[in-house]
Amino acid sequence: MVVDPEAAMAANELYRQRRALTPDMREHLNSYLEPARKALESLSEPTTATAVVEAFGSVGLTDAVQTDDNGNGVRFGAASPQGGCLFGYVAFDGKVDISNGGSIMDGGCLEMPGH
Template identity: 50%
Template sequence: MCLATGMLAALLLLPACGTVTSPGATGSSPSPLPACPAPVDGQVPTDCVPYDPEHAMEQNERYRDRAALDGSARAGNAGTLEQATEALEALGASDEPLTEGAVERALTDVGLEHVRARGDGAGGVRFGVGAPAGGCLVGGVAADGSVSAQLAGVILDGGCLPAS
């Protein structure tokens, strides 16, 4: 019986939660303020919440940025970078077709796990994989077999290979 009374009290109070009233509004009806682009010149309007659309768009793209990679991770991953580059160069020089699976196998064979590979749209393959001492090993194998590989921090959105 007490549980039912408590639930009934909670349900009666629920509609009052989360309401916002505009400054200067009369009565008790909620009136949320809409967002509006901040004016370049002039006064900020009082009937909306101003924002900078350029800044908002810049922040929307930050998920692709990478965290910094410290010196100890770079030093700890130097051997892995060298081995991976050699394996990918051998793949690029071989007669084996350049595929995402071939790049994943070449990197797995040097001890890397959870390799992500994706075609680059020009006959090459991009890759990203977590490096053993932290950070990522990222790069690609071009259609002509040339290899680019580097150590980098993780993407702010998580992972090593950005979404396409």
């Protein structure tokens, strides 16, 4: 049996892919994007995972916020009740990177580092 290592590696990474969003879901997520960015940018430095969760709560996203404090900042994924996610990173210096998209194939909104 011949195995294509590139194809095997690509298949191994499928769990990281995000599900597609409907136009309604994207529109709904867009309504949270700027308020969430402003809430995250207002956090004290250095940012903590607890503060990130509270920032999402302040804009109405309280059900499922996942965080990962990697020592240099906080990665996050916040689920919307109508579907989809806001995800990104808050660096310890306060710089915010935030995007929206579908949940990952593995479930949830926060993509875990490779295994």
